[in-house]
Amino acid sequence: MNDAERAAPAAASEGVGSAAILNRIDVYLDADETPIVSFRPPVTFELDSTQLEDGEHVLRVEAFDSVGVKGVRTVPFTVRNGPGIAIHGVTPGDVLDGKVSVLVNAYGGATEKHWEPSRAETPAPVPTWTWVLVLFIVAFGVFYGVRHWNPSPDFAATPTFGSSTAQTSPAPAVAGGAAGAPTGASNAQGGALYANLCAACHQSEGQGLPGVFPPLAHDPVVTDIDPSEHIRTVLHGKHGSTIAGVTYASAMPAFATQLTDDEVAAVINHERTSWGNAAPTVTAANVAALR
Numbered sequence: 554m555n556d557a558e559r560a561a562p563a564a565a566s567e568g569v570g571s572a573a574i575l576n577r578i579d580v581y582l583d584a585d586e587t588p589i590v591s592f593r594p595p596v597t598f599e600l601d602s603t604q605l606e607d608g609e610h611v612l613r614v615e616a617f618d619s620v621g622v623k624g625v626r627t628v629p630f631t632v633r634n635g636p637g638i639a640i641h642g643v644t645p646g647d648v649l650d651g652k653v654s655v656l657v658n659a660y661g662g663a664t665e666k667h668w669e670p671s672r673a674e675t676p677a678p679v680p681t682w683t684w685v686l687v688l689f690i691v692a693f694g695v696f697y698g699v700r701h702w703n704p705s706p707d708f709a710a711t712p713t714f715g716s717s718t719a720q721t722s723p724a725p726a727v728a729g730g731a732a733g734a735p736t737g738a739s740n741a742q743g744g745a746l747y748a749n750l751c752a753a754c755h756q757s758e759g760q761g762l763p764g765v766f767p768p769l770a771h772d773p774v775v776t777d778i779d780p781s782e783h784i785r786t787v788l789h790g791k792h793g794s795t796i797a798g799v800t801y802a803s804a805m806p807a808f809a810t811q812l813t814d815d816e817v818a819a820v821i822n823h824e825r826t827s828w829g830n831a832a833p834t835v836t837a838a839n840v841a842a843l844r
Contacts, residue, residue, distance in 0.1 A: 743823030
């Protein structure tokens, strides 16, 4: 079958007005010397691209007027009826060195009647940014869970939790007849309360945030032999403090309505005996007296 047979015209018509000016139109395909269509204008025909090879082609139209002068126009076009091809591993202009892994996949096709879309899915490795995003989400979830986990009182009193949250050292009794160093259960409870209520501002090691939240490590109020100011601050809050010449404008919330006397004493004792602090501890009775 030649090109003229592959691209046979579906219909052809003659125009009275046009014929008076143009006598003939010849249509050629690529470099063929035999026209696939040759009629008096205007011409309508059907080009069956499924009979052509995939790739670049040229349609050349030659028109002759009544005195034989020829006009030529070319129309480049691309045929792509065959399967689509996907290539991973080599791109145009690459400079290759050594062994290169190349993945080639083909899918679809204009003449294929039963085509499964899954065949068009070229397997490819998961992008690096996806793994980074997954790791970030997992890390944030762990951080958020640890930061906001509120342990039950039973678990908070266990040696396992107490040893990880409370960094305590023996301290003398508070002036005025208060009890001595807090018990292990009190240490654990104080550490848990501090982690949940105070660490977000004063930080886990009591270092605070410069110019925002004051440090509790070696703070004069926390290490004072008289715990009265310390107790009142936790119970009723405080706004504006100047420590070592630095003014902290952030407000300290009051916990009188949130914590019991025992809980206030526990968190105060945790602060007074952690991070190098060695101040006298307090009891629930000391807190009740100032509430």
